[in-house]
Amino acid sequence: MSTETGRESRRSGLLVDAMRWMENLSDTQYAYLLLVPVFVLLGVVALYPLIRTFELSLFATSLDLTGRAFVGIDNYVQLFTGDKNRFLPGGTTFVPSSLSLTALLNSALVVTIIFAVVSVAFETVIGLGQALILDQDFTGRKWVRAAIIIPWAVPIVIQGMIFFLMFNSNVGFATPPLADLGLLAPTNTLNDTASATFIIIVADIWKTSAFMALLILAGLQSIDRGLYDVAKVAGASKWQQFKYITFPLILPTIGVAVLFRSVQAMRVYGIIDTVSSCAVIPSLSCMVVATFNTREGTAAAIAFVTAAIIGVAVMALIVWQGEDAI
Amino acid sequence: MATATDNESEGPLARWTQRAIQDPERVYRALFYVAMAFFLVTTLFPFYWLLVLAVTPSGRLLAGSFLPEVTLFGVSATFPLPVPKGFNPQAFITVFEQVPFHLYMLNSFALAVTTTVIVIVVASLAGYVFGRLRFPGRAFLMLGILAVSYFPPAAFVIPLFQAFAGNAPITLPFTDIPLFTPPRLLNTPGSMVLPFSALFMPLSIFILTTFYGQIPDGLEDAARVEGTTRLGALFRVIMPLSAPGVATAAVLTFIAVYNEYFFSSIMATSTEAARWSPIVGGILSYQTQYTTQYNLMAAASIVGVLPVVILVIVAQERIVSGLTSGALKE
Numbered sequence: 298m299s300t301e302t303g304r305e306s307r308r309s310g311l312l313v314d315a316m317r318w319m320e321n322l323s324d325t326q327y328a329y330l331l332l333v334p335v336f337v338l339l340g341v342v343a344l345y346p347l348i349r350t351f352e353l354s355l356f357a358t359s360l361d362l363t364g365r366a367f368v369g370i371d372n373y374v375q376l377f378t379g380d381k382n383r384f385l386p387g388g389t390t391f392v393p394s395s396l397s398l399t400a401l402l403n404s405a406l407v408v409t410i411i412f413a414v415v416s417v418a419f420e421t422v423i424g425l426g427q428a429l430i431l432d433q434d435f436t437g438r439k440w441v442r443a444a445i446i447i448p449w450a451v452p453i454v455i456q457g458m459i460f461f462l463m464f465n466s467n468v469g470f471a472t473p474p475l476a477d478l479g480l481l482a483p484t485n486t487l488n489d490t491a492s493a494t495f496i497i498i499v500a501d502i503w504k505t506s507a508f509m510a511l512l513i514l515a516g517l518q519s520i521d522r523g524l525y526d527v528a529k530v531a532g533a534s535k536w537q538q539f540k541y542i543t544f545p546l547i548l549p550t551i552g553v554a555v556l557f558r559s560v561q562a563m564r565v566y567g568i569i570d571t572v573s574s575c576a577v578i579p580s581l582s583c584m585v586v587a588t589f590n591t592r593e594g595t596a597a598a599i600a601f602v603t604a605a606i607i608g609v610a611v612m613a614l615i616v617w618q619g620e621d622a623i
Numbered sequence: 624m625a626t627a628t629d630n631e632s633e634g635p636l637a638r639w640t641q642r643a644i645q646d647p648e649r650v651y652r653a654l655f656y657v658a659m660a661f662f663l664v665t666t667l668f669p670f671y672w673l674l675v676l677a678v679t680p681s682g683r684l685l686a687g688s689f690l691p692e693v694t695l696f697g698v699s700a701t702f703p704l705p706v707p708k709g710f711n712p713q714a715f716i717t718v719f720e721q722v723p724f725h726l727y728m729l730n731s732f733a734l735a736v737t738t739t740v741i742v743i744v745v746a747s748l749a750g751y752v753f754g755r756l757r758f759p760g761r762a763f764l765m766l767g768i769l770a771v772s773y774f775p776p777a778a779f780v781i782p783l784f785q786a787f788a789g790n791a792p793i794t795l796p797f798t799d800i801p802l803f804t805p806p807r808l809l810n811t812p813g814s815m816v817l818p819f820s821a822l823f824m825p826l827s828i829f830i831l832t833t834f835y836g837q838i839p840d841g842l843e844d845a846a847r848v849e850g851t852t853r854l855g856a857l858f859r860v861i862m863p864l865s866a867p868g869v870a871t872a873a874v875l876t877f878i879a880v881y882n883e884y885f886f887s888s889i890m891a892t893s894t895e896a897a898r899w900s901p902i903v904g905g906i907l908s909y910q911t912q913y914t915t916q917y918n919l920m921a922a923a924s925i926v927g928v929l930p931v932v933i934l935v936i937v938a939q940e941r942i943v944s945g946l947t948s949g950a951l952k953e
Contacts (some may be wrong), residue, residue, distance in 0.1 A: 316852050320740040325758040327853065331748040332764065335824065337635065338745060342779065342821035343771045348796045349782035408931065423662075430659050441659060442943070443936050448666050448839035450931040450942075453884040454903045455924045458910070459669045462676055462924075468673075468917045470689040503669065508946065515947030535651050557793045564775040567884025567903075571910070589781045597781055611773045 347604065354596035355543065365594075369422055372598035381595050386587045387576030391599070399413045403581040405599070412494065413562035416501040418423040423502065424509025431510065443516045457571025460500040461487070464572075493573040500568050509554055517552030518545065556614045560607050670928075671929050673704060676921035680711040714922040721913060724923055726896035727905030728930070734812055734901055735880040738819040738821035742827050742876045743869060745820070750831025751857050755843070765832075765857055776885045777895035779818065784889065787814040810898040814890040822886075823879045830945050834868025835861055870946035874938045902927045 322330065327502050354372050356365040363534035368482070375381045382390045401407045431438070448456075463471045464486055476483035481492040520543065528538045566582035569575060575583035581603040589596035643649045669872075675689065689705035710724065753765055786793060789807030789812050793798055808814040839862050846860045847853075862869060887903040894904035894911075906927060909920045 316854075319853055324756050328752045328756045328758040328761075331752045334745045335749045335768070335828070338817075338821050338824065339768065339771050342783065342817050343774065345772065345796070346779040346782040350778055352796050353781060426658060427662055430655065430662065433655065439939070441663065443939050444663055445666055446933055446942060447935050448669075448937060450878050450882070450935045451928055452902060454880040454906045455928050458920055458924045459673060461910070462917060462921060463669070463672060465917070467685055467915065468676065468689070469779055479727045506792075507666070511946045514943075532873075534647065557825070559761055560773055563778065564885075566777070567888070568671065568886070573905070582775060582885070583798070585777040585780065589784065600781060603775050607773055607775055608770075611770060615769070615872065 321322070332544045348478070350597045350600050350604075353593055355594075357594050369614065372594045373602070376595070376598055376602070380382075381598075384588055384592045384595050385579065385584055387579070388581035389576065389584070391584070398491065402494055405581050405584045406602075408490075408494065408579060409563055409565065409581045409603075412498060412501070412565055413559045416498045416505070416557055417558045417562055419498075419502045420506045420509045420558060421508040421551060424554075425513055425551070427506060427510035428513035428517055433513050437600075445510060446507050448504045449511075451504060453504075453567035454503050454571055456500055457568050460496055460503075460568075461572050464492075465498050487573045488577055492576050493569075493577050496567050497565070497572055497578060500572065501562065501565070505558065505562075509558060512554040512557075513547060513550060516547040520546050520570065553614065556610060558615075560610050560614075563607055563610075657690040670925070673925050675705050675707045677714050677918055677925055678710050678712055679707045679918055680709045681714075681916060681918050683926045684915075701723040710884065714918045717927070718919050718926060720907060721916075721919060722908050722923075724905050724926060727900060727902045728927065730896060730899055731881055731901040732930075734815055734819065734899075736879045737812060737816050737874050738823065739876045741820045742824050743873055746824055746827035746831050746872060747835075747857065747862060747869070747944040748827045750835045751861060753828065753832040753902045754834070754836030755838075755840075755861075768825050768828060772822075776818070776822065780886070780889060783814075783818060784809075787890065788940040803851075809890060809892055810900075812899055815886055815899070815901070818886045818890070819880050819883060822883075823876050826879075826945075827876055828874045830875070831865070831868055834865040838864050867944075870938070874934065874941050875945045877928065878934065878942075881931060 318328070319327065326458050351553070355367060356370060357368045372381070376391045379392065379394065382394075385391065388403060390400075391406060392405050393400045402411070431442050431445065433439075451459075463469050463480070464547065466484065466486060469533055471487070472481055472483070474487050475481045476486070480495060482489035486492045487496070521592060524542050525538055527541060533541070564582055565580045566586065569578045569580055575587050581599060585596050585600045585603070588599070639649075643653075676684075679689075687708065687761055688701075689708065691702050691706055692699050693702045749768075753761065765820050785791065786805050787808040789809075792801035795802060808817075819927055837843040842864065843860060845858050846856045851859060881902075887901050888907070891898065891904055893901040894908045895902050896905065906920070906923055909916065913919060
């Protein structure tokens with residue numbers, strides 16, 4: 298008996314001590330102890346960089362790169378007045394120089410919002426359609442569901458390659474018919490801002506509708522089936538059932554999903570980089586990547602504006618969802 | 624007699640309409656199948672296009688259109704679906720010879736597996752805390768993690784890139800006080816695994832919180848009475864009982880890393896497989912170095928997409944339950 302205890306304590310005295318110490322912690326102390334790894338990781342990779350980005354955005358890099366000068370909110374002011382446009386790639390601007398379509402699509406701020414709004418709107422409608430299909434019982438449902446989910450799992454670089462190959466001027470078969478309809482520029486399509494924006498929106502809809510569908514499907518499946526029985530007895534048609542039962546009940550789910558997806562869509566970068574280029578479609582993330590090696594302060598200011606816009610959207614989401622957000 | 628002839632002369636469409644008016648159910652069924660076919664075609668068509676390009680011999684890629692002219696009953700029209708111009712599956716072999724594409728995929732796998740292991744261990748601790756313990760500050764902390772997960776990678780990338788370059792010491796924010804000089808991590812797994820872990824951690828935390836919270840307290844108490852330590856109860860009782868939840872979080876993290884573009888393209892500054900560039904680098908080197916070998920780009924894309932297609936088919940139940948239980952809360 299005594300030898301056994303002796304061996305045990307010799308083997309892992311420190312570990313046993315640590316375990317005993319852990320056993321005696323209160324629930325609160327234990328909770329915070331277990332959260333240390335998460336805090337460290339998020340602190341190092343998210344919180345510190347975020348604070349540091351804000352700090353960098355308040356400084357101007359001197360041209361000889363020897364030091365930096367505090368400029369306050371000058372970087373932000375110059376972004377919004379257009380003084381920083383000369384550092385942005387191609388003929389792109391931060392805020393639009395005029396209200397023509399070309400000028401709007403050349404503006405990082407506007408094109409990012411247009412991309413998010415248009416693609417999320419289509420994804421919601423298509424996702425709702427897909428969810429209504431997947432909500433039915435039919436043979437082969439598993440296979441149809443897998444087929445619909447697959448685009449969501451396709452790596453962004455391959456998604457980009459698919460649409461690059463579809464609309465490329467040498468082998469892209471899809472450009473001539475769509476150019477005949479006046480939707481795309483017939484030549485140099487992927488370097489034309491309007492056409493390229495159209496193409497990346499289509500690419501995003503193709504990939505992400507399924508994600509929307511799964512979120513909406515969860516809402517559909519939480520609806521009490523008894524409601525439909527009552528409606529049938531009352532003689533409601535399928536359309537009336539959808540209009541008066543299904544749609545109002547899934548509306549909150551759709552609202553949250555739309556806001557959530559919009560926040561994600563504002564990050565758009567990879568699909569632009571593979572299909573076209575950041576000089577053609579200047580999304581906010583694109584502008585950060587294009588400038589951060591040479592114009593640190595400008596890049597940091599753009600990055601922080603992006604974070605602020607998204608922060609506002611997230612606050613709206615949290616306020617809207619209230620306690621359910623957690 | 625006369626009415627019967629009328630019916631026949633109206634043809635199948637009219638008869639179908641007639642029956643549909645009597646029984647609206649038929650219209651809904653027809654609509655259902657039309658919509659399903661539409662969605663299947665639109666989601667799967669891009670893969671068909673990759674296949675068409677990949678098997679077209681390289682010499683014929685640029686000659687003529689992929690939409691052939693067909694003559695049917697004396698009327699010539701453009702066939703609405705692209706078809707291969709010849710058949711040569713050689714591209715699927717060349718794709719590994721031209722660029723070591725298998726090495727890029729191996730890099731992606733290694734990065735995805737490492738990130739998944741880190742995420743599962745750390746998120747398990749947090750999921751246990753949020754799912755099973757009541758303590759002051761719980762709601763606030765969950766909100767904080769939620770908020771961090773929403774921020775765009777672009778808001779993190781500048782300081783992270785500078786830190787991973789390892790040229791200058793990390794300073795205390797808003798001062799010039801140096802803390803320490805980090806090692807150079809660019810072009811190593813570290814520079815990608817760290818941001819990936821932080822980026823995809825919140826989703827796993829929320830999934831595991833849900834699953835761990837559902838295990839009855841009695842089971843944990845019983846294990847504790849038997850003499851298991853607190854941590855032992857988590858890893859030997861709670862985690863195995865929540866195996867589906869752990870699998871869900873793992874599958875979603877793996878797919879997310881395999882799909883990631885932003886940090887993968889920035890932190891691997893060269894597109895060499897030997898310098899830890901993942902499939903992003905592999906595919907892009909076809910686009911930038913072999914600019915007209917479209918069949919190879921298509922073949923590489925098909926090879927690169929196969930692992931996730933298989934994963935989706937095998938693990939779709941997990942993906943669906945994970946996205947529906949955790950994604951909205953992320």
